[in-house]
Amino acid sequence: MTLCLLVGITLTAGAKEADYLLSTPNTTLCITAEVGKPLYFRYYGSKAEVGDIRATGRMLKYDAYPAFGTRCDAPYASLVKQHDGDNATKFVVDKVEKSTNGALTTLSVWLRDVAHSNLVVKVNYSAYNDCDVVKMNTEYFNNGKKPMVLQKYMSAVLPIQSDNCVLLQLDGSTKNECNEHTMPLPVGIHTIASQVGSRISQYNNASFMLGLDGKLEETACPVIAGTLVWMGNYHFEFHNTHIARTPTLFMGGINPAASDYTLAGGKSLVTPEMVLTYATNGKGEATRSLHRWARKHQLLDGTKEREVLLNSWEGVHFDISETSMVDMTKDFAALGGEMFVVDDGWFGDKYPRNNGTSSLGDWCIAPSKLPNGIRPLIDLAHNNGMKFGIWIEPEMVNVTSELYEKHPDWVLRHPDFEPTYGRGKTQLLLDLTNPKVQDHVFSVVDDLLTQYPDIYYIKWDNNMSMHNAQSQYLPKALQSNLTVDFTLALENILKRIRAKYPTVVIQLCASGGARLNYGFMPYFQEMWTSDQTDAYHRVLIQWGAMNFYPSNMLAAHVGSAFSKYTQRFIPIKYRFDVASMCRLGMEMVPAKLNDAEREYAKRAIAEYKNIRPVVQQGDLYRLVSPYEGKRDFTSLMYVTESKDRAVLFAYRHLFKHDMSNIIIRLQGLNPDAKYRIREVAPEVAGKPVKINGAVVSGRVLMQEGVVIPELVKGFTRNAPLGEVRAGNDFRSVILELTEVK
Numbered sequence: 001m002t003l004c005l006l007v008g009i010t011l012t013a014g015a016k017e018a019d020y021l022l023s024t025p026n027t028t029l030c031i032t033a034e035v036g037k038p039l040y041f042r043y044y045g046s047k048a049e050v051g052d053i054r055a056t057g058r059m060l061k062y063d064a065y066p067a068f069g070t071r072c073d074a075p076y077a078s079l080v081k082q083h084d085g086d087n088a089t090k091f092v093v094d095k096v097e098k099s100t101n102g103a104l105t106t107l108s109v110w111l112r113d114v115a116h117s118n119l120v121v122k123v124n125y126s127a128y129n130d131c132d133v134v135k136m137n138t139e140y141f142n143n144g145k146k147p148m149v150l151q152k153y154m155s156a157v158l159p160i161q162s163d164n165c166v167l168l169q170l171d172g173s174t175k176n177e178c179n180e181h182t183m184p185l186p187v188g189i190h191t192i193a194s195q196v197g198s199r200i201s202q203y204n205n206a207s208f209m210l211g212l213d214g215k216l217e218e219t220a221c222p223v224i225a226g227t228l229v230w231m232g233n234y235h236f237e238f239h240n241t242h243i244a245r246t247p248t249l250f251m252g253g254i255n256p257a258a259s260d261y262t263l264a265g266g267k268s269l270v271t272p273e274m275v276l277t278y279a280t281n282g283k284g285e286a287t288r289s290l291h292r293w294a295r296k297h298q299l300l301d302g303t304k305e306r307e308v309l310l311n312s313w314e315g316v317h318f319d320i321s322e323t324s325m326v327d328m329t330k331d332f333a334a335l336g337g338e339m340f341v342v343d344d345g346w347f348g349d350k351y352p353r354n355n356g357t358s359s360l361g362d363w364c365i366a367p368s369k370l371p372n373g374i375r376p377l378i379d380l381a382h383n384n385g386m387k388f389g390i391w392i393e394p395e396m397v398n399v400t401s402e403l404y405e406k407h408p409d410w411v412l413r414h415p416d417f418e419p420t421y422g423r424g425k426t427q428l429l430l431d432l433t434n435p436k437v438q439d440h441v442f443s444v445v446d447d448l449l450t451q452y453p454d455i456y457y458i459k460w461d462n463n464m465s466m467h468n469a470q471s472q473y474l475p476k477a478l479q480s481n482l483t484v485d486f487t488l489a490l491e492n493i494l495k496r497i498r499a500k501y502p503t504v505v506i507q508l509c510a511s512g513g514a515r516l517n518y519g520f521m522p523y524f525q526e527m528w529t530s531d532q533t534d535a536y537h538r539v540l541i542q543w544g545a546m547n548f549y550p551s552n553m554l555a556a557h558v559g560s561a562f563s564k565y566t567q568r569f570i571p572i573k574y575r576f577d578v579a580s581m582c583r584l585g586m587e588m589v590p591a592k593l594n595d596a597e598r599e600y601a602k603r604a605i606a607e608y609k610n611i612r613p614v615v616q617q618g619d620l621y622r623l624v625s626p627y628e629g630k631r632d633f634t635s636l637m638y639v640t641e642s643k644d645r646a647v648l649f650a651y652r653h654l655f656k657h658d659m660s661n662i663i664i665r666l667q668g669l670n671p672d673a674k675y676r677i678r679e680v681a682p683e684v685a686g687k688p689v690k691i692n693g694a695v696v697s698g699r700v701l702m703q704e705g706v707v708i709p710e711l712v713k714g715f716t717r718n719a720p721l722g723e724v725r726a727g728n729d730f731r732s733v734i735l736e737l738t739e740v741k
């Protein structure tokens with residue numbers, strides 16, 4: 001890492017002294033940092049020279065890191081209470097540093113508080129030279145001897161020159177995650193926040209998109225998208241005041257609610273990174289920039305292929321037995337599966353895990369369920385050419401467990417109150433601020449992998465929010481450090497695990513997708529998108545999640561024909577076609593498939609392996625949204641970087657008599673190339689849709705589009721597949737496009 005002082009260096013044409021530009025391939029961010037003066041935010045938009053930004057009136061002059069105390073009528077990003085109670089701050093620039101680390105260049109502006117010499121804040125702006133992504137965060141230093149209390153300590157402040165923004169955000173709940181909501185940015189202060197402590201994405205997500213010109217379109221209009229890299233409580237504020245000359249203001253960072261952070265003398269706190277992208281060509285481009293960056297720089301093994309797996313949960317729930325596991329392993333191998341994962345229900349000696357009321361914490365094999373342990377299951381998977389994975393929930397304990405009997409003081413709870421319990425009315429969250437608990441959580445993974453080094457995959461679950469936000473370890477005076485220290489402790493545990501086990505694949509799950517956040521990505525290769533396996537419901541969830549999260553990290557499993565959650569029947573082809581848009585897996589007892597379904601599943605898995613490089617690594621283009629228009633159809637596609645291969649997914653959900661078809665206009669292809677179209681995994685082998693085999697130019701496919709008549713037909717083309725018929729509902733087609741050279 002190089003470090004050089006840049007104060008006063010003019011960096012680009014038209015720039016004044018102390019104007020600093022940071023650029024990505026297609027975007028520019030500009031600040032003005034003059035020693036002794038406030039730090040000003042000037043511009044974030046498409047690539048431009050300072051002279052042009054100034055000449056066109058696009059240069060803002062807004063306090064880049066406003067603090068409480070000097071302009072108390074304006075939004076503030078920083079509120080610090082000194083030891084004597086004084087909470088007014090006036091920041092001025094002390095120095096500016098620039099450093100480069102690989103593709104990343106960082107400008108660090110040191111702000112000092114003119115009123116209190118102990119308080120220093122470093123504001124970091126970083127830009128990538130290979131992705132259109134910039135990052136912002138801050139570091140708080142207490143250079144004095146006495147403690148200070150950080151009451152608001154945001155990571156990022158982004159003034160936006162638009163008073164007509166359209167906001168996209170994700171909301172939902174368990175089995176209904178990531179609903180896409182688009183609305184005009186309300187006047188006043190709009191917040192997106194989480195205070196649940198551990199399952200931080202359960203109700204909403206630390207991500208947003210803003211269309212800047214009164215619209216938020218897929219392929220046109222300027223868009224800013226952002227996401228916070230933080231495993232704990234987060235807080236976004238959008239100030240839309242409509243006061244002349246006041247820009248729309250975004251701030252993001254750690255949620256300050258009940259989180260006054262005591263910073264001892266000589267200590268510092270690094271706030272999480274806010275990741276931002278600017279797109280001139282709509283939200284599709286913003287999504288692709290975030291996905292590319294995630295795969296390249298943030299997600300563990302982001303460019304490595306993911307396996308097709310069978311998870312035992314929906315098939316047998318807690319009924320784990322050697323026979324059921326052996327049968328599932330063999331049956332899945334016969335379908336072409338690549339990994340078998342034993343989910344919840346395999347552990348607990350004194351208290352075997354038969355339901356959600358006991359055993360979390362006792363991570364030893366339940367002899368009553370698996371008398372021969374898991375070794376035979378691992379060997380069986382290997383002998384069938386598959387890998388083996390297992391479920392844990394290491395941050396938790398049930399009151400009915402040997403762990404709790406030994407260490408009742410390891411849980412989060414107030415010593416004087418009866419705690420609020422989670423699942424099974426006995427579950428509690430362990431107090432990760434306690435170093436002994438940190439060792440325990442580390443050892444859950446370490447012991448398993450030491451004993452069974454050939455475990456390839458772990459599903460790391462978390463089924464409880466921080467209901468009892470009281471630490472039995474932290475002193476009373478530091479209780480409000482809990483939410484931050486808990487998150488930092490979790491990160492330390494994960495770092496320890498990854499230092500020792502860099503390659504084991506770990507899936508993150510939290511009652512489904514309640515931990516979808518960029519903060520987890522360096523430690524987990526994938527996340528369980530949702531417990532909702534009804535394929536139609538999943539279209540909406542996956543579509544929403546993929547606004548920000550790339551397909552290769554989103555686990556999508558084919559459940560049984562009848563969804564116990566929605567009481568809906570869905571045929572096998574549609575179920576496979578929905579799961580195949582992300583990381584494909586299955587979640588059922590394969591022996592329950594009938595012959596036709598089994599034959600279909602085999603073909604679908606083989607075909608997925610074939611299109612997998614495009615689905616897992618390609619650029620996503622959204623074509624027909626399930627959230628817009630008549631909502632009868634959904635279509636999206638992936639295109640390789642070189643544009644020589646693409647895969648198109650098209651779904652028609654509910655059937656209407658004589659319904660009109662849609663024209664699907666493709667995107668992202670090479671207009672001058674010709675593409676051969678092939679149907680992937682047709683419903684009936686050897687009977688593909690009519691368009692199969694056609695060779696069409698990229699230009700026509702994009703400008704004129706395709707119509708697939710089979711999508712709207714009212715009768716199944718052939719014998720129905722499945723235990724049940726879904727009538728005419730839920731029809732789908734996958735097309736592979738290969739450039740004809």
Ligand code: GLA
Pocket residue numbers: 313343344391461463509510511512528531
């Ligand atoms: C959570 C997960 C499920 C499953 C169960 C096991 O609900 O989301 O996928 O692992 O726990 O108890």
